[in-house]
Amino acid sequence: MPERKTVLVTGGSGFIGANLVRRLIQNYRVVNLDRLTYAANPLSLADLDTHPAYEFVHASIADRERVSALLTRTQPDAILHLAAESHVDRSIEDAEDFIQTNVVGTYVLLEAARGYWNNLPQGRKADFRFLHVSTDEVFGSLGANGYFSETTPYAPNSPYSASKASSDHFVRAYHHTHGLPTVITNCSNNYGPYQFPEKMIPLMILNAISGKTLPVYGQGTNVRDWIYVEDHCRALQLAFEKGIAGETYVFGADTEQVNLDLVHKICALLDEIAPVDENPLTRGRGLNTYAGLIRFVTDRPGHDQRYAIDSAKARRELGWSPREDFESGLRKTVEWYLSNPKWVAQASGGAYSEWMQKNYAWRAHKEAK
Numbered sequence: 442m443p444e445r446k447t448v449l450v451t452g453g454s455g456f457i458g459a460n461l462v463r464r465l466i467q468n469y470r471v472v473n474l475d476r477l478t479y480a481a482n483p484l485s486l487a488d489l490d491t492h493p494a495y496e497f498v499h500a501s502i503a504d505r506e507r508v509s510a511l512l513t514r515t516q517p518d519a520i521l522h523l524a525a526e527s528h529v530d531r532s533i534e535d536a537e538d539f540i541q542t543n544v545v546g547t548y549v550l551l552e553a554a555r556g557y558w559n560n561l562p563q564g565r566k567a568d569f570r571f572l573h574v575s576t577d578e579v580f581g582s583l584g585a586n587g588y589f590s591e592t593t594p595y596a597p598n599s600p601y602s603a604s605k606a607s608s609d610h611f612v613r614a615y616h617h618t619h620g621l622p623t624v625i626t627n628c629s630n631n632y633g634p635y636q637f638p639e640k641m642i643p644l645m646i647l648n649a650i651s652g653k654t655l656p657v658y659g660q661g662t663n664v665r666d667w668i669y670v671e672d673h674c675r676a677l678q679l680a681f682e683k684g685i686a687g688e689t690y691v692f693g694a695d696t697e698q699v700n701l702d703l704v705h706k707i708c709a710l711l712d713e714i715a716p717v718d719e720n721p722l723t724r725g726r727g728l729n730t731y732a733g734l735i736r737f738v739t740d741r742p743g744h745d746q747r748y749a750i751d752s753a754k755a756r757r758e759l760g761w762s763p764r765e766d767f768e769s770g771l772r773k774t775v776e777w778y779l780s781n782p783k784w785v786a787q788a789s790g791g792a793y794s795e796w797m798q799k800n801y802a803w804r805a806h807k808e809a810k
């Protein structure tokens with residue numbers, strides 16, 4: 442068997458990271474550096490613990506000494522940087538962790554990567570990649586028309602997107618100033634297995650199945666361009682294997698959905714898979730459909746109206762295109778959450794359930810009265 446190249450994935454125990462690690466472990470030696478914040482779920486990769494090509498390292502990207510020592514010891518051919526605080530609502534409540542991890546942490550990681558990369562032999566130096574996984578939210582909000590592309594000016598609106606924009610700029614600057622071979626990717630909203638239940642799609646699935654209300658911001662008119670996480674992970678692999686140093690690639694799956702329509706689609710799938718009159722948590726409550734649990738709640742402050750992506754460059758230069766159809770991807774996702782109660786229980790316990798109680802359930806309940 443040919444020797445495997447090594448990739449260091451940061452944030453590999455989170456949603457996209459876990460899906461990416463699962464993909465890369467087929468061909469690479471994977472080192473997963475994760476601080477295991479509330480958003481990580483060790484169960485997502487538990488079956489890889491004994492895999493000979495997988496190593497988990499519990500540390501923060503902001504710990505310069507540990508990151509530098511890790512790079513020297515493991516000698517990665519690429520760093521795929523996903524570690525971040527990623528939930529907009531939390532950044533509105535308190536942006537401190539977002540600045541510490543997304544901005545300061547990315548800077549520390551860049552510095553450690555620069556030191557390591559500078560000492561690589563010529564061939565490996567040219568082939569090395571630092572891939573920064575970012576979001577389309579850095580571009581702000583669209584009106585009814587138009588698309589984000591690689592040339593869209595930055596206009597982040599939330600503290601989360603401002604922190605990601607800042608990290609994008611640092612990554613770009615480390616290429617421009619120091620020659621570090623970086624690639625930046627900006628992707629639209631992901632959905633699929635292993636997503637932490639505070640995010641919209643798992644939140645709606647799990648609230649509905651538990652007979653809790655389904656909180657929809659404002660009038661539910663905001664539009665998101667959804668991409669199945671495996672399509673994103675394939676794009677990320679192509680971006681670090683084939684992407685040109687210094688370039689940016691944006692990814693989206695041409696699947697715009699109005700929030701309220703999306704919630705109705707989830708309800709329709711659940712009505713089919715787990716009908717309300719067969720579910721002990723919804724039976725006998727006068728509901729004909731899970732859609733009866735929908736409640737409109739006060740809009741998120743500064744809520745971006747619409748995101749949509751033109752990924753022509755990625756299609757042309759990386760040979761990438763999304764493969765998952767939205768209806769089948771959503772069905773797979775609903776089925777995954779219903780089939781993995783252990784994972785859900787682990788993700789939904791402790792501090793998260795308190796936060797959830799305070800910010801969603803309580804609000805929806807109160808406003809419904």
Ligand SMILES: NC(=O)c1ccc[n+]([C@@H]2O[C@H](COP(=O)([O-])OP(=O)(O)OC[C@H]3O[C@@H](n4cnc5c(N)ncnc54)[C@H](O)[C@@H]3O)[C@@H](O)[C@H]2O)c1
Nearest residue numbers: 452454455456457476477478480481501502524525575631
């Ligand atoms: N989810 C999306 O729709 C989406 C879309 C585009 C881009 N992104 C970007 O992709 C990346 C991954 O997103 P996600 O949804 O998987 O996030 P997530 O919140 O599910 O996971 C983040 C992971 O990072 C880890 N982490 C946080 N701080 C850390 C630190 N200081 N050191 C090491 N690890 C740390 C957490 O423990 C967790 O495992 C993020 O950078 C996010 O901005 C996400």
